[in-house]
Amino acid sequence: MEERKKRFRHLDFIAMDVIVLLVSFFLAYVLRFHMIVPISRMGRPYLHQILIAILGYVLIIGAHDPYKDALSRDYISEVQLTFMQTLYLLLFDIVCLYFIREVAMMPRQLIILEWVIFFVCDCLAKCLHKRYMRKKMQRSEDKRMMVVISSSDRANSLLYNLNRNPLNPYTIKGIFLTDFYNNTRYGQNDLIEGIPILGRARDAVSYCSHHWVDEVTLDLPEDPENAEYFLRKCEIMGITTHRIVGALRQDERESGAQYAEMLGDYVTLTRTIRTVPTWQYAVKRTMDIVGGLIGCAATGILFLFVAPAIYISSPGPIFFAQKRIGKNGKPFRMYKFRSMYMDAEERKKALMEKNKISSGMMFKMDDDPRIIGSEKKDKNGKPKGIGNFIRNTSIDEFPQFFNVLKGDMSLVGTRPPTVDEWEHYKPEHRARMSIRPGITGMWQINGRSNITDFDKVVALDTRYIQTWTVGMDLRILLRTVGAVAKSEGAE
Numbered sequence: 001m002e003e004r005k006k007r008f009r010h011l012d013f014i015a016m017d018v019i020v021l022l023v024s025f026f027l028a029y030v031l032r033f034h035m036i037v038p039i040s041r042m043g044r045p046y047l048h049q050i051l052i053a054i055l056g057y058v059l060i061i062g063a064h065d066p067y068k069d070a071l072s073r074d075y076i077s078e079v080q081l082t083f084m085q086t087l088y089l090l091l092f093d094i095v096c097l098y099f100i101r102e103v104a105m106m107p108r109q110l111i112i113l114e115w116v117i118f119f120v121c122d123c124l125a126k127c128l129h130k131r132y133m134r135k136k137m138q139r140s141e142d143k144r145m146m147v148v149i150s151s152s153d154r155a156n157s158l159l160y161n162l163n164r165n166p167l168n169p170y171t172i173k174g175i176f177l178t179d180f181y182n183n184t185r186y187g188q189n190d191l192i193e194g195i196p197i198l199g200r201a202r203d204a205v206s207y208c209s210h211h212w213v214d215e216v217t218l219d220l221p222e223d224p225e226n227a228e229y230f231l232r233k234c235e236i237m238g239i240t241t242h243r244i245v246g247a248l249r250q251d252e253r254e255s256g257a258q259y260a261e262m263l264g265d266y267v268t269l270t271r272t273i274r275t276v277p278t279w280q281y282a283v284k285r286t287m288d289i290v291g292g293l294i295g296c297a298a299t300g301i302l303f304l305f306v307a308p309a310i311y312i313s314s315p316g317p318i319f320f321a322q323k324r325i326g327k328n329g330k331p332f333r334m335y336k337f338r339s340m341y342m343d344a345e346e347r348k349k350a351l352m353e354k355n356k357i358s359s360g361m362m363f364k365m366d367d368d369p370r371i372i373g374s375e376k377k378d379k380n381g382k383p384k385g386i387g388n389f390i391r392n393t394s395i396d397e398f399p400q401f402f403n404v405l406k407g408d409m410s411l412v413g414t415r416p417p418t419v420d421e422w423e424h425y426k427p428e429h430r431a432r433m434s435i436r437p438g439i440t441g442m443w444q445i446n447g448r449s450n451i452t453d454f455d456k457v458v459a460l461d462t463r464y465i466q467t468w469t470v471g472m473d474l475r476i477l478l479r480t481v482g483a484v485a486k487s488e489g490a491e
Contacts, residue, residue: 010067010070011278012129013067013070013126013129014061016125017057017122018054020118021054021057021118023121024114024115024117024118024121025049025050025114027113028110028111028113028114028117029042031113032107032110032113045097045102045106048102049093049106049114052093052096052097053089053093055096056089057089060085071130071133072165073130075127075130078126083119089115090111090115093111093115094111134167143168143170143171144169144170144214145173145215145328145330146170146171146173146213146215147172147173147175147198147207147208147216147217148162148175148176148195148217148219149175149176149178149201149204149216149217149218149220150177151219151220152177152180154219156193158219158244159172159192159193161265162264163194163195165264172195173196173198173213174198175192175195175196175197176197176198176199176204177197177200177201178220178226204216204230205230205233205237208233208237208430209237209425210422210425214239214240214328214330215239215242216242217242217243217263218230218241218243219266221244221245227243231271235271235273236427236428237427237428237430237431237434238273238430238431238433238465239328239430239434240271240272240434241270241271242268243269243270244263244266244267244268245267245269258270258271258272259275272434273431273465273466274434274466274468280470283470284410284470287470288405288411291401291411292402292404294401295400296402296405298398298401299398299402302337302395302398303318310337310338310339310372310387310390313385313386314338314341314342314372314387316342317338318337318338319335319338319399320335320336320337320338320340321333321335322336322418323418323419324418324437325417325418325419325421325422325433325437326408327433327437328433328434329422329433331419332403332406332408332409332416334416335400335402336399337390337398337399338372339386339390339391340368340370340387341372343370344370347369347370351370371383371387371388372385372386372388373385373387373388374387374388397439401439404439407436408436409437409438409439410438410439411438411440411473412438412440412472412476413435413437413438413439414435414437414441414461414464414465415438415441415443415457415461417433428458429454432457432458432462435465435468440476441460441464442460442463442464443457443460443461444480444483445480445483446460
């Protein structure tokens with residue numbers, strides 16, 4: 001699933017400018033009158049001054065895009081642009097005050113102070129923010145991973161264009177060539193514009209199925225059949241694709257979430273499993289941060305009671321960290337309260353024949369002997385160890401709230417597979433990993449351990465991705481609380 005960002009561009013710069021506008025006015029007011037007064041006690045002319053400043057700013061960004069190429073613009077150009085923007089705002093301010101007949105009521109010192117402070121603070125804020133964003137965009141761990149599929153005669157110019165800007169939000173891992181075995185220019189392990197050749201194009205699907213790949217760029221204008229083949233495979237895997245085209249025609253629109261965008265100097269037809277507005281992503285991430293903070297606090301409280309019980313029953317680490325596969329194959333370490341004995345992973349191989357999910361895509365079994373204290377039984381023959389208790393009540397999942405705060409996971413998403421499960425994935429299974437994995441999701445609220453058909457898990461997760469809304473996340477969270485309270489489907 002992909003965030004559609006084109007509609008709301010540079011929200012960070014816009015929000016920052018509005019804040020600087022307000023701060024500049026209040027600082028000017030304090031310096032002019034040597035007193036701090038709440039907005040409710042200010043006179044009408046001063047309230048009008050705030051509204052005029054915001055209105056002028058809205059008109060400026062509506063008339064032209066002052067943030068176009070903001071990150072690539074040098075600091076001198078930024079200062080010059082901010083000076084002109086401040087000058088226009090000052091003129092607009094004076095004209096508006098004149099027409100509403102309040103220009104004589106506003107102290108000239110306040111007006112001058114306000115826009116001088118705005119100019120200085122806005123320059124500093126923009127330069128510091130640009131410096132932070134540039135460093136962030138240059139960090140490879142924060143970039144999207146991309147592979148390219150093209151032919152040897154187009155590879156040089158293509159990779160040069162795509163890779164020449166260090167502020168690109170992507171890192172090109174390698175290129176697959178359609179004529180790799182038919183040309184004498186390149187061999188195995190050769191580099192094109194510093195990008196490694198990964199092999200022939202037909203190997204791209206297998207590679208993308210088991211590696212961290214966020215996006216695939218296709219440059220096959222003379223081979224539309226192969227291009228469509230890779231587009232279909234990437235759509236099945238939930239990978240965002242960029243198809244380089246000369247012109248976008250109406251009859252090229254096909255099924256799936258698709259839109260045209262610029263990639264370097266190229267027009268691409270981008271297709272993804274789902275696009276959503278930026279504001280919805282912002283709401284989801286805000287929910288994750290708030291929920292993560294609350295969950296981490298609850299984890300700290302539970303630790304005081306759970307840790308001694310785990311250590312007494314099975315001496316060793318209280319937390320269990322395991323390598324899992326996240327969004328688009330990006331690996332991360334997921335944390336849990338340890339509910340199994342220290343040798344659980346070694347014993348898993350001997351228990352695979354008892355796996356309830358025959359495909360091997362997940363591991364579930366009744367009365368798992370690896371769980372701490374599972375050898376103890378109640379009068380009905382059910383295990384009653386501390387490990388069973390924290391799993392049945394889902395207490396073991398609480399440390400994952402730390403993963404949510406880090407951004408590895410979300411409150412609601414898909415279950416993150418282990419590395420060995422990931423190795424068995426087919427292209428049609430990979431679509432469920434096109435979003436951040438979650439602590440809970442459709443699988444958990446529809447039976448959790450009672451669902452043993454992995455294809456049903458994939459179907460539930462795919463339906464979630466294709467129909468996701470903020471309201472759906474809220475409903476899933478509420479149903480999860482109910483399911484956990486009743487220990488429904490837990491094992």
